[in-house]
Amino acid sequence: MADTSIDAMGAPLTRSPRGRTLRRRGTGGRRITSLLARRMVTAVPLLLVVSSFNFLLLSLTPGDAARAILGTSGTPEQYEALRGQLGLDLPVYEQYWHWLARALSGDFGSSITNGSPVLESITSRVPVTMSLIVGSLLVSVVAGVGLGVFSAVRGGVIGRAVDAVALVGWALPIFWVGSVLVVVFAIKLAWFPALGYVPFTESPEDWARSLVLPVTALSLGSVAAVLKQTRESMLDVLGSEYIRMAAANGVSRRSLIYRHALKNAAIPVVTVLGVQTVGLLGGAVLIESVFSVPGLGSLVVGSALAHDIPTVQAVAVVFTVVVIVVNLSVDLAYGLLNPRVSAA
Amino acid sequence: MNRRPLIALLAASALALGTAACGAGSGGDGAARTGANELRIGLSFGPFTLDPAKDGGGAPNVLRSLTNESLFHMNADYTASPALVSDYKYVGDGNKVFEFTLKKGIRFTDGSPLNAAAVKTWLEYFAKQPGPYVTSLAIGSVETEGEYTVRLNLASPSPIVPLLLSQYGNRGAVSSPKSVADPASLATGTYGVGPYVLDPAQSVTGDHYTLVPSKHYHDPSAVRFKKVTVRIIPNPSAMLRAFQAEQIDFGTLDPSTAPAAEKAGVKVMHWRSGTVAVTLADREGTATKPLGDVRVRQALNYAVDREAITKAMVGEYGRPTSQYQTEYTDPALENRYPYDPKKAKALLAEAGYAKGFSMNVVDPGGLVGNWGDPTMQAVAKDWEKIGVRVKVTPATTDFVQQALSKKFAAFEWTPDTSPTVLAYSTLYGPKASINPFGASNAEIDALYRKGQSQQGGQAAETFRKLNSAVTEQAFNVPIYEYHIPWGMNEHITGVKKGSWVVFGADLGWKG
Numbered sequence: 001m002a003d004t005s006i007d008a009m010g011a012p013l014t015r016s017p018r019g020r021t022l023r024r025r026g027t028g029g030r031r032i033t034s035l036l037a038r039r040m041v042t043a044v045p046l047l048l049v050v051s052s053f054n055f056l057l058l059s060l061t062p063g064d065a066a067r068a069i070l071g072t073s074g075t076p077e078q079y080e081a082l083r084g085q086l087g088l089d090l091p092v093y094e095q096y097w098h099w100l101a102r103a104l105s106g107d108f109g110s111s112i113t114n115g116s117p118v119l120e121s122i123t124s125r126v127p128v129t130m131s132l133i134v135g136s137l138l139v140s141v142v143a144g145v146g147l148g149v150f151s152a153v154r155g156g157v158i159g160r161a162v163d164a165v166a167l168v169g170w171a172l173p174i175f176w177v178g179s180v181l182v183v184v185f186a187i188k189l190a191w192f193p194a195l196g197y198v199p200f201t202e203s204p205e206d207w208a209r210s211l212v213l214p215v216t217a218l219s220l221g222s223v224a225a226v227l228k229q230t231r232e233s234m235l236d237v238l239g240s241e242y243i244r245m246a247a248a249n250g251v252s253r254r255s256l257i258y259r260h261a262l263k264n265a266a267i268p269v270v271t272v273l274g275v276q277t278v279g280l281l282g283g284a285v286l287i288e289s290v291f292s293v294p295g296l297g298s299l300v301v302g303s304a305l306a307h308d309i310p311t312v313q314a315v316a317v318v319f320t321v322v323v324i325v326v327n328l329s330v331d332l333a334y335g336l337l338n339p340r341v342s343a344a
Numbered sequence: 345m346n347r348r349p350l351i352a353l354l355a356a357s358a359l360a361l362g363t364a365a366c367g368a369g370s371g372g373d374g375a376a377r378t379g380a381n382e383l384r385i386g387l388s389f390g391p392f393t394l395d396p397a398k399d400g401g402g403a404p405n406v407l408r409s410l411t412n413e414s415l416f417h418m419n420a421d422y423t424a425s426p427a428l429v430s431d432y433k434y435v436g437d438g439n440k441v442f443e444f445t446l447k448k449g450i451r452f453t454d455g456s457p458l459n460a461a462a463v464k465t466w467l468e469y470f471a472k473q474p475g476p477y478v479t480s481l482a483i484g485s486v487e488t489e490g491e492y493t494v495r496l497n498l499a500s501p502s503p504i505v506p507l508l509l510s511q512y513g514n515r516g517a518v519s520s521p522k523s524v525a526d527p528a529s530l531a532t533g534t535y536g537v538g539p540y541v542l543d544p545a546q547s548v549t550g551d552h553y554t555l556v557p558s559k560h561y562h563d564p565s566a567v568r569f570k571k572v573t574v575r576i577i578p579n580p581s582a583m584l585r586a587f588q589a590e591q592i593d594f595g596t597l598d599p600s601t602a603p604a605a606e607k608a609g610v611k612v613m614h615w616r617s618g619t620v621a622v623t624l625a626d627r628e629g630t631a632t633k634p635l636g637d638v639r640v641r642q643a644l645n646y647a648v649d650r651e652a653i654t655k656a657m658v659g660e661y662g663r664p665t666s667q668y669q670t671e672y673t674d675p676a677l678e679n680r681y682p683y684d685p686k687k688a689k690a691l692l693a694e695a696g697y698a699k700g701f702s703m704n705v706v707d708p709g710g711l712v713g714n715w716g717d718p719t720m721q722a723v724a725k726d727w728e729k730i731g732v733r734v735k736v737t738p739a740t741t742d743f744v745q746q747a748l749s750k751k752f753a754a755f756e757w758t759p760d761t762s763p764t765v766l767a768y769s770t771l772y773g774p775k776a777s778i779n780p781f782g783a784s785n786a787e788i789d790a791l792y793r794k795g796q797s798q799q800g801g802q803a804a805e806t807f808r809k810l811n812s813a814v815t816e817q818a819f820n821v822p823i824y825e826y827h828i829p830w831g832m833n834e835h836i837t838g839v840k841k842g843s844w845v846v847f848g849a850d851l852g853w854k855g
Binding site for chain 2: 061062063064066067068069070071072073074075078081082085110111113114115116121124125179182183186187190193194195196289290291292294298299302305306307
C-alpha cells in the first residue's frame with residue numbers, strides 16, 4: 001500500500017540531485033546490463049583522457065627522474081645518458097604511447113626509482129587504502145544515517161545540537177583531527193597504535209585496531225555530510241502530505257520513519273555518499289601521511305616527488321577506475337532504492 | 345532487494361570495529377612496547393632502491409648497514425678500518441693501485457662465498473650503474489690475484505679508497521654475484537654480507553622494511569635482535585608521535601621536534617652532519633660581475649648574522665660556522681667572517697659596488713625540511729642591509745636543475761659533510777657536477793692534484809690547505825653547521841658522537 005501511495009502522491013524526486021532526468025521504465029536485468037555496457041564504453045575514453053592528462057602534468061612538473069636518481073653528483077654526460085636510458089629524452093606523446101601500449105597488455109612496467117614491478121606495488125597497497133575507504137564509508141553510513149534520522153525525528157535542542165556538531169566535524173581539517181586522535185588515544189590512553197597498518201591476514205584484531213584512528217579521522221567529514229543530507233531529506237519527507245496521510249491511515253510511527261520516509265530520503269543520501277567516497281580518496285592521501293599507513297596515497301606522493309612516472313600513472317588509473325565504479329554503484333543504488341526510477 | 349541483510353552487515357561491521365576498540369582499550373597496551381628481541385627504527389626517508397649501487401646516502405644508511413657490512417668501516421673520526429678485509433695497501437706511489445685481501449669463510453646472505461671474484465663482479469657492476477656515488481672513485485680495471493686478493497687499478501689517483509669502500513657512498517656494500525646477475529632482485533632484496541636480511545613478505549617498499557637474522561652471518565653472537573623493523577616516517581610530527589607512543593626505539597628527529605621528544609623521556613643525541621651554505625656559483629662573475637671580486641664574496645660573508653640565524657633555525661642542534669664542513673677543516677677559520685655589516689659595506693665600496701648590486705638565488709624550498717627557505721630569506725635580509733638585493737626562488741624537486749641552469753648566481757643548500765675529494769668534484773673542479781659556470785681556481789686545482797697522490801698526514805695537510813683557500817676565497821657563504829638529532833630509548837647503547845651519519849652497525853645493536 002505504501003509504495004502505491006508514494007507513487008500516487010508523486011515520487012518525491014522527478015530529477016536526481018546529480019542533474020540527470022529520471023524516467024520511469026520497466027524493471028529488469030536488461031536495464032542494468034545496458035547501464036553497465038554504457039558505462040564500460042564511456043570508461044575507456046575517460047581512462048585515456050585521465051592517463052594522458054596525468055602524463056602531461058607529470059612531464060610539466062619541475063625536475064625529472066634522472067636527476068632524482070643522480071642527486072647532486074654525476075656529469076652532464078651521465079645525466080643525459082641516464083635520461084636516454086629511462087626514455088625521458090623522447091617527446092612526451094611518444095613516452096605516453098609507449099606507456100599506453102604496455103599498459104593495454106597489462107604491463108604497467110617497473111618503478112623508475114626502485115625497480116619494483118608497479119602492479120606488485122599497487123596490489124600490496126590497494127587493500128590498505130580500501131580498508132580505509134570502506135571502513136570510512138561504513139562509519140559514514142551507520143553514524144551519518146543513524147544520527148541524521150535521529151536528529152530529524154527528535155528535532156528540538158538535541159536535533160540542533162547534533163546538527164551543530166556535524167558542522168564542526170565537517171569544518172575541522174582532517175590532519176588536525178588525525179593528530180589530536182593520536183595524542184589522545186595513542187599517546188595518552190595507549191588504546192590504539194599511533195601509526196602503521198597491520199594486514200588482516202596477520203592479525204584481524206590488530207588490523208581493526210590499526211584502522212580505528214585513521215578511519216575515524218577520515219570519516220568525520222563524510223559522517224557530517226551524510227548526517228546533514230539525511231536530516232534534510234528526512235525532514236522534507238516527514239513533512240510531506242503522503243506521510244501525513246499514511247499516519248492518518250494508522251501506519252505505525254516506526255514504520256513511517258524507517259519503511260516509508262527513510263526509503264524516500266535515501267536517494268539524495270546515496271548521491272552524497274558517492275561524492276564522499278570520491279572525496280575519501282583524496283582524504284586518504286593525507287591520512288596515510290599522518291598515520292604512516294602504506295596505502296596508494298602515500299605511494300603516489302612518494303612516487304610523484306621522485307618523478308616515478310610508471311607508478312604515478314598506474315595509481316591514477318586505479319583512482320579513475322574507483323571513481324567510475326563508485327558512480328556506477330550510485331546509479332545502480334538508485335534503481336535498487338526505487339525500481340521505477342532509473343538513470344537515463 | 346531485501347535491505348535487512350545489508351543493514352545487519354553494516355551493524356555487524358560497526359560492532360566488530362567497536363569490539364576491537366574495546367578489546368584494545370581494556371588491555372591498555374595499544375602501543376605495546378616491544379621486547380628486547382625486536383628493534384624498531386624510524387627514518388625520515390628511506391632508500392630509493394635497495395640496490396646499493398643506485399641509492400643515495402643519509403638516513404637509509406642505518407638500514408643498509410644492518411644488511412650490508414662493508415669492505416671497510418668508516419669510523420667516527422672519518423678514517424676507515426678494514427671490516428671484511430684482512431690486509432690492504434696502496435701499491436707503488438701516487439695512489440693509483442690499491443690492493444686488498446678478503447677475510448676467509450664469509451658468506452653473503454644468499455649463502456654464496458665472499459671471494460675476490462665476487463668483489464670484482466660487484467665493483468664492476470657498481471661502476472656501470474647510474475648511481476649518485478658512481479663518480480666518487482674512478483676504477484680503470486679490477487683484477488683478482490688468487491681467491492681472496494683484489495687489485496684496483498685506478499683511472500685517476502685517490503687517497504681515500506678505504507673510505508670509498510666503506511659504508512660511505514655504498515660502494516663497500518658488496519652484494520652477491522647472483523644478485524648482481526639479476527638487478528631486479530637486487531633492487532627489491534638484500535644480498536650483502538650482513539647480520540640481517542630483508543624479509544620481503546613483511547615489507548612494503550617505501551613504507552616499512554622488516555629484517556630478520558641472516559643464517560650465514562659470520563659472527564652470530566653479534567645478531568642481537570630476532571627482528572628489526574625500519575619504518576619510513578617523512579612527517580616529523582608523526583615521527584615525534586611515534587616516539588611518544590613508544591612505537592619506535594630509534595629514529596631521526598628534527599630541530600623542531602627534538603625538544604618535545606626529550607620532554608617525553610626520549611634520549612636525544614646529535615652531532616655534525618653537514619653545512620647550510622649559500623654557494624656562490626658564479627664566482628668568476630660570468631653573469632653577475634660583482635661576484636668575480638673576492639672582496640664582494642667576503643663582504644657577503646661578513647654581512648650575515650650567523651648567530652641569530654642559527655639560533656632561530658636550529659637552536660641547539662647546530663652552530664654558526666664560516667667554513668664549509670668536510671673532514672679536514674682549520675678550527676681557526678670557524679669564525680673567519682664574524683658579523684660585521686660595516687666591514688662588509690666597506691669591502692663592497694672598495695670593490696666599486698658602494699651602491700650594492702642585484703642577484704638571483706635559488707634554494708631547495710621544502711625539500712630539505714623546514715629550514716631551507718627561511719634560512720635563505722634571513723640571509724637575503726642581511727644582504728639587503730649592505731645594499732645587495734636578492735631575488736630568492738624556492739625550488740621544488742628541480743633544485744639541482746635550477747642550480748645548474750645558469751639563471752642563478754648562487755644557490756643555498758644543505759650538503760652533508762663529505763670528504764674534501766668529493767667536495768672538490770662536486771663544487772670546485774672545473775668539471776665539478778654542480779659548477780654551472782665552470783669556474784676554476786688554479787691554487788685549489790693544484791692543491792687537489794697534490795692531495796690526490798698523497799697519503800695520511802700529508803694528504804690531510806694538503807686538503808686542509810685546500811679548504812682554507814676555499815674559505816679565504818669565499819666560494820661559499822656558510823651559515824651554520826647542522827646536526828641531525830637522533831632519538832633513542834634506553835635500550836639503545838653504544839651510540840658515539842662524531843660520525844657523519846649514524847650507521848646501524850655502530851649502535852651497539854650487535855650486543
